[in-house]
Amino acid sequence: EAGVTQFPSHSVIEKGQTVTLRCDPISGHDNLYWYRRVMGKEIKFLLHFVKESKQDESGMPNNRFLAERTGGTYSTLKVQPAELEDSGVYFCASSQERTNSPLHFGNGTRLTVT
């Protein structure tokens, strides 16, 4: 089966610009997550979708971040306007509805805001 796919793999933008990250989860996975790792720091949870519904968005840093999951399939994470501190690696993950089901991660999008 195809894994979690993220696009783009890298993005370099200037402060104030907008960037949209895309994630295609593993087919059939209802759970979709976004995580972020800022340089040298821990991997931090951003939000969790169950199908098309936001289950938990407690990790979203502020209202410059907007996540959507159209029809319960792929998801997008938009940062508008981007700030310097938004630089980092954004991971998407998906999982099945089983207690011991691990999260399957994509390769991440490395975002650099200059």
Next chain:
Amino acid sequence: AQKITQTQPGMFVQEKEAVTLDCTYDTSDQSYGLFWYKQPSSGEMIFLIYQGSYDEQNATEGRYSLNFQKARKSANLVISASQLGDSAMYFCAMREGWAAGNKLTFGGGTRVLVKP
């Protein structure tokens, strides 16, 4: 308070030797799961092993085993017979509660470098 603590920021290990990566966790839930992930330099996150809080036996997956000490709230990863390809960052993570979709909380990671 930190929910997941990995006290070893980095370590060297000789090829073919075993290495233990420490992980302690903090939760008041009775039901939880512990996960280990590997992140090589290429950047992807690779799931290695899972231990449920009610599992009576330590989890094993090939050369990976988990030394689960529930009373001490530790879930150390043991990699046996290290290989050069084991050089990577290793993350311990915890899912709290029964719900399968609950988020994972990650530790800060341990960087392992395997020496030939």
